[in-house]
Amino acid sequence: MSLSVALRHRFPGFDLDVAFEAPAGVTALFGRSGAGKTTVVNAVAGLLRPQAGRVAVNGWELFDTESGHWLPPHRRRVGYVFQDGRLFPHLSVARNLRYGRWFTGRRAEDDRFDDIVDMLGIEPLLARRPGALSGGEKQRVAIGRALLAAPRLLLMDEPLASLDEARKAEILPYLERLRDRTEVPVLYVSHSVPEVARLATTVVTLRDGRVAAAGPAAKVLSDPDSIPDLGVREAGAIIPATVVVHHADGLTEFEAAGGRLLLPRIEAEPGRRIAVRIHAQDVILSRTRPEGLSALNILAGRVAAVRRGEGPGVMVQLDCGGERLLARLTRRSAEALELAPGAPCYAILKSVAVARGDVWTPMSG
Numbered sequence: 001m002s003l004s005v006a007l008r009h010r011f012p013g014f015d016l017d018v019a020f021e022a023p024a025g026v027t028a029l030f031g032r033s034g035a036g037k038t039t040v041v042n043a044v045a046g047l048l049r050p051q052a053g054r055v056a057v058n059g060w061e062l063f064d065t066e067s068g069h070w071l072p073p074h075r076r077r078v079g080y081v082f083q084d085g086r087l088f089p090h091l092s093v094a095r096n097l098r099y100g101r102w103f104t105g106r107r108a109e110d111d112r113f114d115d116i117v118d119m120l121g122i123e124p125l126l127a128r129r130p131g132a133l134s135g136g137e138k139q140r141v142a143i144g145r146a147l148l149a150a151p152r153l154l155l156m157d158e159p160l161a162s163l164d165e166a167r168k169a170e171i172l173p174y175l176e177r178l179r180d181r182t183e184v185p186v187l188y189v190s191h192s193v194p195e196v197a198r199l200a201t202t203v204v205t206l207r208d209g210r211v212a213a214a215g216p217a218a219k220v221l222s223d224p225d226s227i228p229d230l231g232v233r234e235a236g237a238i239i240p241a242t243v244v245v246h247h248a249d250g251l252t253e254f255e256a257a258g259g260r261l262l263l264p265r266i267e268a269e270p271g272r273r274i275a276v277r278i279h280a281q282d283v284i285l286s287r288t289r290p291e292g293l294s295a296l297n298i299l300a301g302r303v304a305a306v307r308r309g310e311g312p313g314v315m316v317q318l319d320c321g322g323e324r325l326l327a328r329l330t331r332r333s334a335e336a337l338e339l340a341p342g343a344p345c346y347a348i349l350k351s352v353a354v355a356r357g358d359v360w361t362p363m364s365g
Protein backbone atom coordinates (compact mmCIF):
# COMPACT_ATOMS: atom_id res chain seq x y z
CA MET A 1 0.00 0.00 0.00
CA SER A 2 1.65 3.22 -1.06
CA LEU A 3 1.46 6.45 -2.92
CA SER A 4 4.34 7.29 -5.17
CA VAL A 5 4.66 10.82 -6.53
CA ALA A 6 7.35 12.32 -8.77
CA LEU A 7 6.57 15.57 -10.58
CA ARG A 8 8.31 18.30 -12.46
CA HIS A 9 6.48 21.28 -13.82
CA ARG A 10 7.44 24.84 -14.58
CA PHE A 11 5.09 27.79 -14.58
CA PRO A 12 6.43 31.24 -15.40
CA GLY A 13 8.03 32.23 -12.09
CA PHE A 14 7.49 28.90 -10.34
CA ASP A 15 9.33 25.66 -10.63
CA LEU A 16 7.94 22.49 -9.08
CA ASP A 17 10.22 19.50 -8.63
CA VAL A 18 9.02 17.03 -6.03
CA ALA A 19 9.26 13.33 -5.32
CA PHE A 20 7.97 11.41 -2.32
CA GLU A 21 6.75 7.97 -1.35
CA ALA A 22 4.08 7.53 1.26
CA PRO A 23 2.91 4.31 2.91
CA ALA A 24 -0.77 3.56 3.61
CA GLY A 25 -2.66 6.08 5.72
CA VAL A 26 -2.96 9.83 5.57
CA THR A 27 -0.21 11.75 3.84
CA ALA A 28 -0.35 15.42 4.75
CA LEU A 29 0.99 17.96 2.29
CA PHE A 30 2.08 20.94 4.25
CA GLY A 31 3.67 24.21 3.25
CA ARG A 32 3.19 27.93 3.08
CA SER A 33 0.90 29.55 0.59
CA GLY A 34 2.44 29.23 -2.87
CA ALA A 35 4.69 26.29 -1.92
CA GLY A 36 3.05 24.09 -4.59
CA LYS A 37 0.50 21.96 -2.73
CA THR A 38 -2.42 22.62 -5.07
CA THR A 39 -0.21 22.03 -8.08
CA VAL A 40 0.67 18.57 -6.72
CA VAL A 41 -2.98 17.79 -6.00
CA ASN A 42 -4.05 18.95 -9.45
CA ALA A 43 -1.45 16.75 -11.11
CA VAL A 44 -2.52 13.73 -9.06
CA ALA A 45 -6.17 14.41 -9.93
CA GLY A 46 -5.37 14.83 -13.61
CA LEU A 47 -6.39 18.50 -13.79
CA LEU A 48 -2.83 19.49 -14.64
CA ARG A 49 -0.63 17.58 -17.05
CA PRO A 50 2.87 17.96 -15.64
CA GLN A 51 5.85 18.31 -17.94
CA ALA A 52 7.49 15.25 -16.39
CA GLY A 53 6.71 12.68 -13.74
CA ARG A 54 4.84 9.63 -12.59
CA VAL A 55 2.17 9.05 -9.97
CA ALA A 56 1.08 5.60 -8.82
CA VAL A 57 -1.29 4.42 -6.11
CA ASN A 58 -0.52 0.96 -4.81
CA GLY A 59 1.35 0.27 -8.01
CA TRP A 60 -1.56 1.43 -10.17
CA GLU A 61 -0.21 4.10 -12.48
CA LEU A 62 -2.21 7.30 -12.93
CA PHE A 63 0.31 8.62 -15.40
CA ASP A 64 3.89 8.28 -16.46
CA THR A 65 5.24 10.91 -18.80
CA GLU A 66 8.13 8.68 -19.81
CA SER A 67 5.94 5.91 -21.20
CA GLY A 68 3.21 8.36 -22.27
CA HIS A 69 0.64 6.63 -20.05
CA TRP A 70 -2.06 9.13 -19.03
CA LEU A 71 -5.37 8.30 -17.39
CA PRO A 72 -7.96 11.05 -17.79
CA PRO A 73 -9.34 12.44 -14.50
CA HIS A 74 -12.62 10.49 -14.60
CA ARG A 75 -10.78 7.18 -14.90
CA ARG A 76 -8.40 7.74 -12.01
CA ARG A 77 -10.79 6.64 -9.28
CA VAL A 78 -9.74 9.58 -7.16
CA GLY A 79 -12.28 10.79 -4.60
CA TYR A 80 -12.30 14.43 -3.56
CA VAL A 81 -13.36 16.21 -0.45
CA PHE A 82 -13.17 19.98 -0.75
CA GLN A 83 -13.30 22.71 1.84
CA ASP A 84 -16.95 23.39 1.18
CA GLY A 85 -18.44 19.90 0.82
CA ARG A 86 -20.12 20.66 -2.52
CA LEU A 87 -23.21 18.55 -1.95
CA PHE A 88 -26.20 18.78 -4.27
CA PRO A 89 -28.64 21.03 -2.38
CA HIS A 90 -31.79 19.59 -4.00
CA LEU A 91 -30.96 15.96 -3.14
CA SER A 92 -31.34 14.25 0.23
CA VAL A 93 -28.23 13.06 2.05
CA ALA A 94 -29.03 9.46 1.01
CA ARG A 95 -29.24 10.47 -2.66
CA ASN A 96 -26.12 12.57 -2.39
CA LEU A 97 -24.34 9.53 -1.00
CA ARG A 98 -25.58 7.25 -3.75
CA TYR A 99 -24.54 9.69 -6.42
CA GLY A 100 -21.18 7.99 -6.74
CA ARG A 101 -22.58 4.52 -7.38
CA TRP A 102 -22.21 4.72 -11.16
CA PHE A 103 -18.55 4.03 -10.66
CA THR A 104 -19.00 0.76 -8.82
CA GLY A 105 -21.02 -2.41 -9.08
CA ARG A 106 -24.39 -2.05 -7.32
CA ARG A 107 -23.89 -5.05 -5.04
CA ALA A 108 -20.50 -3.94 -3.88
CA GLU A 109 -21.97 -0.53 -3.16
CA ASP A 110 -24.94 -1.90 -1.18
CA ASP A 111 -22.56 -3.82 1.05
CA ARG A 112 -20.43 -0.80 1.68
CA PHE A 113 -23.20 1.76 2.08
CA ASP A 114 -24.15 0.69 5.61
CA ASP A 115 -20.53 0.39 6.72
CA ILE A 116 -19.62 3.85 5.50
CA VAL A 117 -22.80 5.44 6.91
CA ASP A 118 -22.05 3.78 10.23
CA MET A 119 -18.38 4.78 10.24
CA LEU A 120 -19.26 8.43 9.63
CA GLY A 121 -22.25 8.46 11.98
CA ILE A 122 -24.59 9.90 9.34
CA GLU A 123 -27.49 7.45 9.57
CA PRO A 124 -29.76 10.00 11.33
CA LEU A 125 -29.12 12.50 8.54
CA LEU A 126 -30.05 10.35 5.53
CA ALA A 127 -33.46 11.90 4.86
CA ARG A 128 -32.34 15.50 5.28
CA ARG A 129 -31.20 17.92 2.62
CA PRO A 130 -27.78 19.60 2.85
CA GLY A 131 -29.39 22.91 3.85
CA ALA A 132 -30.44 21.30 7.14
CA LEU A 133 -26.94 20.09 8.08
CA SER A 134 -24.20 21.73 10.12
CA GLY A 135 -20.84 22.37 8.45
CA GLY A 136 -19.31 19.31 10.12
CA GLU A 137 -22.21 17.08 9.12
CA LYS A 138 -21.93 18.26 5.52
CA GLN A 139 -18.26 17.34 5.48
CA ARG A 140 -19.01 13.86 6.84
CA VAL A 141 -21.55 13.36 4.06
CA ALA A 142 -19.05 14.64 1.50
CA ILE A 143 -16.49 12.11 2.77
CA GLY A 144 -19.11 9.35 2.61
CA ARG A 145 -20.01 10.25 -0.95
CA ALA A 146 -16.36 10.22 -1.99
CA LEU A 147 -15.82 6.82 -0.34
CA LEU A 148 -18.90 5.26 -1.89
CA ALA A 149 -17.44 5.78 -5.33
CA ALA A 150 -14.82 3.19 -4.27
CA PRO A 151 -11.84 5.45 -4.87
CA ARG A 152 -8.30 4.17 -4.98
CA LEU A 153 -7.12 7.44 -3.50
CA LEU A 154 -8.86 10.17 -1.55
CA LEU A 155 -7.78 13.77 -2.03
CA MET A 156 -8.74 16.12 0.75
CA ASP A 157 -8.00 19.76 0.17
CA GLU A 158 -8.34 21.64 3.47
CA PRO A 159 -11.52 19.73 4.33
CA LEU A 160 -11.84 21.37 7.75
CA ALA A 161 -10.76 24.88 6.85
CA SER A 162 -14.28 26.31 6.76
CA LEU A 163 -15.28 24.85 10.14
CA ASP A 164 -15.02 26.50 13.53
CA GLU A 165 -12.98 24.85 16.30
CA ALA A 166 -15.97 23.03 17.80
CA ARG A 167 -16.98 21.51 14.44
CA LYS A 168 -13.38 20.54 13.73
CA ALA A 169 -13.18 18.73 17.05
CA GLU A 170 -16.41 16.94 16.20
CA ILE A 171 -15.25 15.68 12.80
CA LEU A 172 -11.65 14.70 13.66
CA PRO A 173 -12.59 11.36 15.25
CA TYR A 174 -14.41 10.38 12.04
CA LEU A 175 -11.36 11.19 9.97
CA GLU A 176 -9.28 9.08 12.34
CA ARG A 177 -11.68 6.20 11.86
CA LEU A 178 -11.48 6.63 8.12
CA ARG A 179 -7.70 6.44 8.36
CA ASP A 180 -7.74 3.39 10.61
CA ARG A 181 -10.56 1.40 9.08
CA THR A 182 -10.29 1.88 5.34
CA GLU A 183 -7.41 0.97 3.13
CA VAL A 184 -7.79 3.99 0.88
CA PRO A 185 -4.70 6.19 0.98
CA VAL A 186 -5.49 9.83 1.64
CA LEU A 187 -3.57 12.84 0.36
CA TYR A 188 -4.47 15.63 2.74
CA VAL A 189 -3.66 19.29 2.14
CA SER A 190 -3.70 21.43 5.23
CA HIS A 191 -2.38 24.60 6.81
CA SER A 192 -3.15 23.39 10.30
CA VAL A 193 -0.41 21.77 12.35
CA PRO A 194 -2.77 20.46 15.08
CA GLU A 195 -4.92 18.77 12.43
CA VAL A 196 -1.93 17.24 10.69
CA ALA A 197 -0.41 16.17 14.00
CA ARG A 198 -3.54 14.28 14.83
CA LEU A 199 -4.33 12.72 11.48
CA ALA A 200 -1.25 12.27 9.40
CA THR A 201 0.71 9.06 9.11
CA THR A 202 3.24 10.75 6.86
CA VAL A 203 4.03 14.44 6.51
CA VAL A 204 5.53 15.98 3.39
CA THR A 205 6.49 19.64 3.70
CA LEU A 206 6.94 21.68 0.55
CA ARG A 207 9.04 24.79 0.29
CA ASP A 208 9.21 26.82 -2.95
CA GLY A 209 8.24 23.87 -5.10
CA ARG A 210 10.63 21.40 -3.44
CA VAL A 211 10.20 18.73 -0.77
CA ALA A 212 11.74 20.15 2.40
CA ALA A 213 11.00 17.10 4.55
CA ALA A 214 9.12 13.82 4.18
CA GLY A 215 8.66 11.00 6.64
CA PRO A 216 6.63 9.69 9.58
CA ALA A 217 4.48 12.50 11.03
CA ALA A 218 5.98 12.42 14.53
CA LYS A 219 9.49 12.62 13.11
CA VAL A 220 8.88 15.50 10.70
CA LEU A 221 6.82 17.51 13.18
CA SER A 222 9.48 17.28 15.87
CA ASP A 223 12.35 18.12 13.52
CA PRO A 224 13.71 21.61 14.21
CA ASP A 225 14.52 21.94 10.50
CA SER A 226 10.79 21.76 9.70
CA ILE A 227 10.03 24.81 11.82
CA PRO A 228 10.21 27.33 8.95
CA ASP A 229 7.49 25.38 7.14
CA LEU A 230 5.31 24.72 10.17
CA GLY A 231 5.59 28.14 11.79
CA VAL A 232 7.39 28.77 15.06
CA ARG A 233 4.24 29.26 17.09
CA GLU A 234 2.79 25.98 15.91
CA ALA A 235 5.91 23.94 16.50
CA GLY A 236 5.54 21.02 18.84
CA ALA A 237 6.38 17.37 19.17
CA ILE A 238 4.04 14.40 19.40
CA ILE A 239 5.00 11.78 21.95
CA PRO A 240 3.30 8.51 22.80
CA ALA A 241 2.31 7.72 26.37
CA THR A 242 0.17 5.24 28.30
CA VAL A 243 -2.70 6.04 30.65
CA VAL A 244 -1.71 5.00 34.19
CA VAL A 245 -4.46 6.29 36.45
CA HIS A 246 -7.16 8.96 36.69
CA HIS A 247 -6.84 11.13 39.80
CA ALA A 248 -9.75 12.61 41.72
CA ASP A 249 -8.50 16.18 41.12
CA GLY A 250 -9.27 16.05 37.39
CA LEU A 251 -5.82 15.01 36.21
CA THR A 252 -4.82 11.86 34.39
CA GLU A 253 -1.39 10.35 34.92
CA PHE A 254 0.52 8.99 31.91
CA GLU A 255 3.74 7.07 31.50
CA ALA A 256 5.95 8.53 28.77
CA ALA A 257 9.47 7.55 27.75
CA GLY A 258 11.07 10.44 29.63
CA GLY A 259 8.96 10.13 32.80
CA ARG A 260 5.46 10.57 34.22
CA LEU A 261 3.05 13.20 32.90
CA LEU A 262 0.04 14.67 34.66
CA LEU A 263 -2.37 16.22 32.18
CA PRO A 264 -6.03 17.27 32.12
CA ARG A 265 -8.26 14.20 32.39
CA ILE A 266 -9.12 12.28 29.23
CA GLU A 267 -11.65 9.51 28.82
CA ALA A 268 -9.47 6.47 28.19
CA GLU A 269 -9.01 3.39 30.33
CA PRO A 270 -5.68 2.68 32.10
CA GLY A 271 -3.27 0.87 29.80
CA ARG A 272 -4.55 2.70 26.73
CA ARG A 273 -1.92 4.19 24.43
CA ILE A 274 -2.38 7.87 23.68
CA ALA A 275 -0.51 10.58 21.81
CA VAL A 276 0.15 14.01 23.22
CA ARG A 277 1.27 17.09 21.37
CA ILE A 278 3.54 19.29 23.42
CA HIS A 279 3.99 22.79 22.08
CA ALA A 280 7.60 23.95 21.94
CA GLN A 281 6.71 27.27 23.49
CA ASP A 282 5.19 25.61 26.56
CA VAL A 283 8.39 23.77 27.51
CA ILE A 284 10.97 25.22 29.93
CA LEU A 285 14.45 23.67 30.17
CA SER A 286 16.70 23.21 33.19
CA ARG A 287 20.15 21.64 33.46
CA THR A 288 19.40 20.33 36.95
CA ARG A 289 16.30 18.54 38.18
CA PRO A 290 14.16 21.37 39.52
CA GLU A 291 12.54 21.25 42.93
CA GLY A 292 9.82 23.30 44.55
CA LEU A 293 8.12 24.13 41.24
CA SER A 294 4.40 24.36 40.65
CA ALA A 295 4.79 22.68 37.25
CA LEU A 296 3.91 19.00 37.60
CA ASN A 297 5.73 17.52 34.66
CA ILE A 298 9.46 17.02 34.50
CA LEU A 299 10.94 14.83 31.77
CA ALA A 300 14.58 13.85 31.72
CA GLY A 301 16.49 13.92 28.45
CA ARG A 302 19.48 15.08 26.48
CA VAL A 303 19.84 17.80 23.89
CA ALA A 304 19.70 16.26 20.42
CA ALA A 305 19.94 19.42 18.31
CA VAL A 306 19.81 23.17 18.60
CA ARG A 307 18.50 25.24 15.72
CA ARG A 308 18.89 28.98 15.54
CA GLY A 309 16.26 31.05 13.82
CA GLU A 310 16.61 34.54 12.43
CA GLY A 311 15.25 36.21 15.57
CA PRO A 312 16.24 35.94 19.21
CA GLY A 313 14.81 32.44 19.59
CA VAL A 314 16.26 28.96 19.27
CA MET A 315 14.54 25.63 18.94
CA VAL A 316 16.01 22.84 21.04
CA GLN A 317 15.28 19.23 20.23
CA LEU A 318 15.54 16.86 23.16
CA ASP A 319 15.83 13.12 23.24
CA CYS A 320 13.69 11.94 26.16
CA GLY A 321 14.07 8.18 26.41
CA GLY A 322 14.07 7.83 22.63
CA GLU A 323 11.19 10.24 22.03
CA ARG A 324 11.79 13.68 20.55
CA LEU A 325 10.57 16.82 22.26
CA LEU A 326 10.90 20.44 21.13
CA ALA A 327 11.50 23.45 23.34
CA ARG A 328 11.55 27.04 22.18
CA LEU A 329 13.66 29.44 24.16
CA THR A 330 15.74 32.54 23.70
CA ARG A 331 19.24 32.28 22.35
CA ARG A 332 20.33 34.03 25.53
CA SER A 333 18.91 31.23 27.71
CA ALA A 334 20.33 28.52 25.47
CA GLU A 335 23.78 30.07 25.79
CA ALA A 336 23.49 30.58 29.55
CA LEU A 337 22.51 26.92 29.96
CA GLU A 338 25.26 25.79 27.55
CA LEU A 339 22.81 23.71 25.61
CA ALA A 340 24.72 21.70 23.06
CA PRO A 341 24.06 18.26 21.59
CA GLY A 342 24.55 15.60 24.27
CA ALA A 343 23.96 17.92 27.24
CA PRO A 344 21.66 16.31 29.82
CA CYS A 345 18.68 18.45 30.80
CA TYR A 346 15.11 18.44 32.05
CA ALA A 347 11.99 19.55 30.22
CA ILE A 348 9.35 21.18 32.38
CA LEU A 349 5.73 21.44 31.33
CA LYS A 350 2.70 22.91 33.06
CA SER A 351 -0.23 20.50 33.02
CA VAL A 352 -2.67 23.22 32.04
CA ALA A 353 -0.58 24.13 28.99
CA VAL A 354 -1.80 20.96 27.29
CA ALA A 355 -5.27 21.45 25.81
CA ARG A 356 -7.75 18.60 25.67
CA GLY A 357 -7.48 18.46 21.88
CA ASP A 358 -3.73 17.88 22.19
CA VAL A 359 -4.21 14.47 23.83
CA TRP A 360 -5.81 11.73 21.79
CA THR A 361 -5.98 7.99 21.30
CA PRO A 362 -4.14 7.31 18.05
CA MET A 363 -6.15 4.27 16.99
CA SER A 364 -9.90 4.81 17.17
CA GLY A 365 -11.89 1.85 18.41
Ligand SMILES: Nc1ncnc2c1ncn2[C@@H]1O[C@H](COP(=O)(O)OP(=O)(O)OP(=O)(O)O)[C@@H](O)[C@H]1O
Nearest residue numbers: 011012013014031032033034035036037038039040
Ligand atom coordinates in the same frame (compact mmCIF):
# COMPACT_ATOMS: atom_id res chain seq x y z
N1 LIG B 1 -1.78 27.81 -13.95
C1 LIG B 1 -0.77 28.48 -13.41
N2 LIG B 1 -0.05 29.33 -14.14
C2 LIG B 1 0.99 30.01 -13.60
N3 LIG B 1 1.38 29.90 -12.33
C3 LIG B 1 0.71 29.06 -11.54
C4 LIG B 1 -0.40 28.31 -12.03
N4 LIG B 1 -0.88 27.56 -11.02
C5 LIG B 1 -0.10 27.83 -9.94
N5 LIG B 1 0.85 28.72 -10.26
C6 LIG B 1 1.89 29.24 -9.36
O1 LIG B 1 2.54 28.14 -8.75
C7 LIG B 1 2.88 28.45 -7.40
C8 LIG B 1 2.34 27.35 -6.48
O2 LIG B 1 0.93 27.43 -6.42
P1 LIG B 1 0.03 26.41 -5.60
O3 LIG B 1 -1.38 26.82 -5.81
O4 LIG B 1 0.41 25.03 -5.98
O5 LIG B 1 0.49 26.69 -4.10
P2 LIG B 1 -0.16 26.18 -2.74
O6 LIG B 1 0.94 25.64 -1.93
O7 LIG B 1 -1.31 25.29 -3.03
O8 LIG B 1 -0.71 27.54 -2.12
P3 LIG B 1 -2.05 27.82 -1.24
O9 LIG B 1 -1.77 27.25 0.10
O10 LIG B 1 -2.10 29.32 -1.23
O11 LIG B 1 -3.19 27.22 -1.95
C9 LIG B 1 2.32 29.82 -7.12
O12 LIG B 1 3.37 30.75 -7.24
C10 LIG B 1 1.29 30.02 -8.21
O13 LIG B 1 1.15 31.39 -8.52
